[in-house]
Amino acid sequence: MAVPIRLLLALGLAVSVAGAPSPEGSGGYAPAVADTARPTVVALPDDERLTALPVGAAISGFLSARGLPPRAGRFVVTDTGLVFLSADGRLAQTYPLIGPVRVRDGRKSRTTAVSLAYADTAQERPFYLFRVDGGVFGTEAPGALLDLAARPRWLDSLTSRPWRYDRALVNPRNQAAIWLVVRSMEQSAYADSLYTLFGRPARRAGLVNGRGRKAGRLGEYIASRDSLALDPARMSSQEQLRHAMAHELAHRWQARSPGQIRTLWEGVQPIRDSRRYGHDKVSEHQAEAIAFAVHFLQSTTTDPAVVTPLEHYEQLVPGTGAMARYLALQPIYARHPLRRMLTTGSPD
Numbered sequence: 510m511a512v513p514i515r516l517l518l519a520l521g522l523a524v525s526v527a528g529a530p531s532p533e534g535s536g537g538y539a540p541a542v543a544d545t546a547r548p549t550v551v552a553l554p555d556d557e558r559l560t561a562l563p564v565g566a567a568i569s570g571f572l573s574a575r576g577l578p579p580r581a582g583r584f585v586v587t588d589t590g591l592v593f594l595s596a597d598g599r600l601a602q603t604y605p606l607i608g609p610v611r612v613r614d615g616r617k618s619r620t621t622a623v624s625l626a627y628a629d630t631a632q633e634r635p636f637y638l639f640r641v642d643g644g645v646f647g648t649e650a651p652g653a654l655l656d657l658a659a660r661p662r663w664l665d666s667l668t669s670r671p672w673r674y675d676r677a678l679v680n681p682r683n684q685a686a687i688w689l690v691v692r693s694m695e696q697s698a699y700a701d702s703l704y705t706l707f708g709r710p711a712r713r714a715g716l717v718n719g720r721g722r723k724a725g726r727l728g729e730y731i732a733s734r735d736s737l738a739l740d741p742a743r744m745s746s747q748e749q750l751r752h753a754m755a756h757e758l759a760h761r762w763q764a765r766s767p768g769q770i771r772t773l774w775e776g777v778q779p780i781r782d783s784r785r786y787g788h789d790k791v792s793e794h795q796a797e798a799i800a801f802a803v804h805f806l807q808s809t810t811t812d813p814a815v816v817t818p819l820e821h822y823e824q825l826v827p828g829t830g831a832m833a834r835y836l837a838l839q840p841i842y843a844r845h846p847l848r849r850m851l852t853t854g855s856p857d
């Protein structure tokens with residue numbers, strides 16, 4: 510049956526696309542009310558609508574693994590999970606979509622390894638922060654990741670994948686190896702840079718004691734003794750050890766120049782992610798910002814082309830920018846390729 514054109518117009522349907530129906534009814538297909546040729550669309554609950562993994566989808570952003578400084582790169586959805594490829598090509602790592610099977614109240618379930626921590630869509634540029642296994646991923650364009658995170662029940666229905674455990678940086682039972690790691694770190698060129706910025710502790714570094722371990726500390730700065738303590742046996746990477754070293758020496762700076770830190774810290778916003786270390790504790794937040802600033806400056810000394818923008822550091826730990834700008838003024842960074850940009854805001 511041909512539908513009168515006036516009715517089509519009244520229904521707001523696009524005549525030009527559908528084609529005006531001919532009186533014989535042989536015109537192009539025109540969607541109409543109660544057209545039985547049209548498949549019925551039934552709204553499925555949101556978490557059941559996704560029936561296949563969006564394999565191959567890529568989401569650009571930055572990853573912060575285990576609280577470490579961010580790395581620019583992209584997540585690619587694969588059938589074994591999310592593969593993170595860093596922009597500098599140095600890192601490819603798989604993150605599972607679902608956690609290991611846990612039994613609670615006689616019921617088996619698996620925790621979702623991808624979830625949305627928060628979304629800030631009120632800004633001109635939106636920002637989404639996702640939790641992934643042991644880390645967070647920030648992006649302006651979440652795409653498929655938002656779909657995955659919104660469907661925990663669907664994710665739970667996926668086939669189990671082997672869960673990956675981090676390997677310790679050093680065997681926890683090998684005391685000699687643990688001490689070797691600590692001694693090599695405190696005598697490294699990296700540590701020398703940190704001593705130049707924050708001063709060298711009066712005593713050699715020790716190991717985190719039982720009480721510190723119980724509190725989950727990977728490092729400590731003991732102000733009364735002016736010494737550091739580290740726990741490399743519970744760290745999973747050299748990067749974590751470097752971060753702990755910078756974080757603890759930042760506490761040394763805090764202890765010695767509280768007024769200076771207070772001035773630099775004016776106007777810094779709190780950490781928004783409630784699970785991030787330093788959330789709701791200013792002294793820890795400051796130590797994280799200082800360690801992040803050191804990481805930014807150290808990783809951009811030689812090749813600023815593979816830079817993870819300072820803005821990403823700031824999104825995870827506000828105050829990193831202020832600290833990086835201050836530290837860039839120090840003589841050790843006199844030849845830093847980004848010094849001028851950081852200290853004057855102008856690229857040349």
Ligand SMILES: [Zn+2]
Pocket residue numbers: 756757760793796
């Ligand atoms: Zn601390």
